[in-house]
Amino acid sequence: MKPLNFVLVGVGGQGILLASDILCHVGVAVGYDVKKTDVHGMAQRGGSVISHVRMADRVAAPVVPLGAADFLLAFEKLEACRWVSYLGGAGVAVVNDEAIPTLALAAPRRGIPYPDDSSLIQLLRSRARQLAMMPAGRLALELGNARVTNLVLLGALSHFLDIPIPVWQAVIEERVPARFRELNRRAFEAGRSAGIVSLRGQGPSGTMD
Amino acid sequence: MARRLLLGNEALAFGAYAAGVSVATGYPGTPSTEILERFARFPNVYAEWSPNEKVALEVGMGASLAGARTMVTMKHVGLNVAADPFFAAAYMGVVGGLVIVSADDPGMHSSQGEQDNRNYARFAKVPILEPSDSQECMDMVALGLEISETFDTPVLLRTTGRISHAQSLVDVDPQRLEARASARRVVTAFPHNPEKYVMLPGNARQRRVAVEERLCRLRDYAETTPVNAIQWGERRLGIVSSSMAYQYAREVFPHASFLKLGMAYPFPGRLVLEFARQVETLVIVEELDPFLEEHIRALPGFPSMPVVGKSVFPSIGEFSSELLARCAREHGLVSEPDVVELNRGPSAAAAEAAKPVPAAEVILPPRAPVLCPGCGHRATFDALRRLLLECQADLVTPPGPEHSPYERGILDRRRRYRVVVNGDIGCYTLGALQPLNAIDTCSCMGASIGHALGMEKAGIKNKTVAVIGDSTFFHSGITGLVDVIISGAATTVIILDNGTTAMTGGNTNPGSGRAVDGRPARRVDLETLCRALGVQDVQVLDAFDCAGIEREIRRALYSDEPTVLIMRFKCRVQERTTSLMVSRVEADRCQSCWACLTLACPALARREGRVEVVPSLCVDCQVCNMVCPHDAIRRVEREGVAA
Numbered sequence: 001m002k003p004l005n006f007v008l009v010g011v012g013g014q015g016i017l018l019a020s021d022i023l024c025h026v027g028v029a030v031g032y033d034v035k036k037t038d039v040h041g042m043a044q045r046g047g048s049v050i051s052h053v054r055m056a057d058r059v060a061a062p063v064v065p066l067g068a069a070d071f072l073l074a075f076e077k078l079e080a081c082r083w084v085s086y087l088g089g090a091g092v093a094v095v096n097d098e099a100i101p102t103l104a105l106a107a108p109r110r111g112i113p114y115p116d117d118s119s120l121i122q123l124l125r126s127r128a129r130q131l132a133m134m135p136a137g138r139l140a141l142e143l144g145n146a147r148v149t150n151l152v153l154l155g156a157l158s159h160f161l162d163i164p165i166p167v168w169q170a171v172i173e174e175r176v177p178a179r180f181r182e183l184n185r186r187a188f189e190a191g192r193s194a195g196i197v198s199l200r201g202q203g204p205s206g207t208m209d
Numbered sequence: 210m211a212r213r214l215l216l217g218n219e220a221l222a223f224g225a226y227a228a229g230v231s232v233a234t235g236y237p238g239t240p241s242t243e244i245l246e247r248f249a250r251f252p253n254v255y256a257e258w259s260p261n262e263k264v265a266l267e268v269g270m271g272a273s274l275a276g277a278r279t280m281v282t283m284k285h286v287g288l289n290v291a292a293d294p295f296f297a298a299a300y301m302g303v304v305g306g307l308v309i310v311s312a313d314d315p316g317m318h319s320s321q322g323e324q325d326n327r328n329y330a331r332f333a334k335v336p337i338l339e340p341s342d343s344q345e346c347m348d349m350v351a352l353g354l355e356i357s358e359t360f361d362t363p364v365l366l367r368t369t370g371r372i373s374h375a376q377s378l379v380d381v382d383p384q385r386l387e388a389r390a391s392a393r394r395v396v397t398a399f400p401h402n403p404e405k406y407v408m409l410p411g412n413a414r415q416r417r418v419a420v421e422e423r424l425c426r427l428r429d430y431a432e433t434t435p436v437n438a439i440q441w442g443e444r445r446l447g448i449v450s451s452s453m454a455y456q457y458a459r460e461v462f463p464h465a466s467f468l469k470l471g472m473a474y475p476f477p478g479r480l481v482l483e484f485a486r487q488v489e490t491l492v493i494v495e496e497l498d499p500f501l502e503e504h505i506r507a508l509p510g511f512p513s514m515p516v517v518g519k520s521v522f523p524s525i526g527e528f529s530s531e532l533l534a535r536c537a538r539e540h541g542l543v544s545e546p547d548v549v550e551l552n553r554g555p556s557a558a559a560a561e562a563a564k565p566v567p568a569a570e571v572i573l574p575p576r577a578p579v580l581c582p583g584c585g586h587r588a589t590f591d592a593l594r595r596l597l598l599e600c601q602a603d604l605v606t607p608p609g610p611e612h613s614p615y616e617r618g619i620l621d622r623r624r625r626y627r628v629v630v631n632g633d634i635g636c637y638t639l640g641a642l643q644p645l646n647a648i649d650t651c652s653c654m655g656a657s658i659g660h661a662l663g664m665e666k667a668g669i670k671n672k673t674v675a676v677i678g679d680s681t682f683f684h685s686g687i688t689g690l691v692d693v694i695i696s697g698a699a700t701t702v703i704i705l706d707n708g709t710t711a712m713t714g715g716n717t718n719p720g721s722g723r724a725v726d727g728r729p730a731r732r733v734d735l736e737t738l739c740r741a742l743g744v745q746d747v748q749v750l751d752a753f754d755c756a757g758i759e760r761e762i763r764r765a766l767y768s769d770e771p772t773v774l775i776m777r778f779k780c781r782v783q784e785r786t787t788s789l790m791v792s793r794v795e796a797d798r799c800q801s802c803w804a805c806l807t808l809a810c811p812a813l814a815r816r817e818g819r820v821e822v823v824p825s826l827c828v829d830c831q832v833c834n835m836v837c838p839h840d841a842i843r844r845v846e847r848e849g850v851a852a
Contacts, residue, residue: 011576012578024214024376025214028212033377033378034376034378035342035375035376036214036375036376037376038374039318039319046576046578046581046811047577047578048575059377060456060457060459060460061453061456061459061460061529061530062371062375062376062377062456063457063529063530065460065529065530065531067531078573078576079576081573082573082576101823102574102575103576103577103579103809103811104813104815104820105806106613106616106644106806111574112572112574112575113574114574115571115573120571123571146825
């Protein structure tokens, strides 16, 4: 089977670990050997977070080498830029078009400002063969809960993977508490449709609104 | 047999349970915490978060001597705390198998130091096992228990962060777990044997010899154990490796021959010699210290051949595939195509770019960990930062043009008056970061009180405080406070009591009134404990009352008596409550003095020269309201809250 490397990035507390758990179990369900790793502890207190997921016939190290990721799934756009060097030349970036400000500091030692959208997108485009910017957080809110942003993003990612949808649905069913299942299922579908739109609308390196 | 994705730490818990461990103890510490958390959820076991690692191991030794299979878990620096019983256990041996898990943290993702605990195996003369994925975690606990009972020795099982916190597939036998759940606890009797279990010098001298004899037998075992195995490939390079370094090396040298060591101490010298004689170049790939390399280079009869190790790969920090590939390429061990194959990207140069920094010219602001919005540590650090006390003007940076008038004022005062804050280990260590900048020392668990006392005795009068969390105080702060009492000092000790061990994920501690499995437990009362030690001035304060905190700390600093101030609140991570109110900045009152921004609250943002509260993050702790000198931050009703 074709080896697949993913990095999922964002800010501690955004639901990244559940997303990478679901992704791993989807990989296992279709017959991959799967390994994943992320950093616990200090880094979870609102810091920058990266989760590595690798799938192949046999995976050795759980950490994705720099420049070897096929997919970057970013929960926040500054974090997408911070970790974009993990993407390989043929990599796809699926990015939640949402900015979480970094810690505001007192003037004039105000630190480095949050970059503007055009430089962030330029940077992402320079590294990603295909870039899908999508309002995952907004879609999740419209569905009723910002916490399902992770399922919206997974839905978008699913569009780029050759894995049957029932496999995803079965794993979501299994990994999510019963009372949130319907919400998570709808979030996944919303993300998947948005992913399709992003492809149809733009072609390589297109961004979508 | 079912295949399950398990964290290394979860696999250790499953392995211990399946192998019949009935008592497990530990102290939480990243990256080891999830082992005991998972184990405690199994039926028919006893698990506890002990007050510290030393107690955990002592309880574990007791259980082992009573015949129970036992596991004790801790992070790498925890074994420093438990070193005394660890060395004693090496002499006394075991009855039921005893496995001590040490989770090292190469790269110091969440630790104050980077130490290689393989050295403890050699130091205490006990065998060590090192898994390289979750399946091996599962299997090696069982193997460790067998070795422990066969050779009458404690066994050190060492993981690293990437073993503990990586998930991989594990074969779990549900029937075995089920059988274990219904198995009856074996009732045992302690085998009276003072020569073995009473370490008086006369007995210890006998045991000293027994330890050496045991090492010889263990060395023979290490030569033939299946966890030390040769995997033949091309003979040009022979890789000796263990732990996660083995997995990275597998990717970088896919065609080489491997000697994988799952049990590196006592060192299997004959096996290594046999391997070395059949390869052209011996390459030793190990994270941190040159543990294998030192053993190999000291082997008698080692052939004259090229051997590389730490001359090629660093001894500082965490390994990665690209790091090993770069080192190997620079030293001609691998050719360029291998590396491109590894990275599957067009440019090896990209792989060399420093870790999180992208190649383009956009400078990205860092996103460091911070205290949560509404964290009860914040007001105390703000008060400490403001405290105006005489001392050490020359230690404080003079204000310069880069500072705002507000900061210049603070720095000016601090040059004249400056309290010394001795911090400790926990979430609150984040108080050391900009802009709170309110901690002067932080070394190891419980050290803050001793440091403050030492400074006081060296001559800094009434200007030192110790800031320590509740769990850390129970861990090893109590004895420091005893010293404060008996030395006649007037130290000010601030206990930040959030009722939990927060940084490791909200674990229970002796003050929380719950056990590791969530059941109610007796709790130790901090105030009563401190008073019983002889502190007469014990105050419990509201952790969000900025003015009260500042007043009480000032009073305590000028007092001639030792003082304990307990700042009490519920950790936000543990008790998420939604307030119906949020703070809002009144734009016409805000003078942009940025006083509130020195609180390092993620819910405060700058927009167009003003401060704004982010309502989705604000939890109505009101500390910024109190800190604002212009009364510009006020509470308003939260919009869109369904009651």
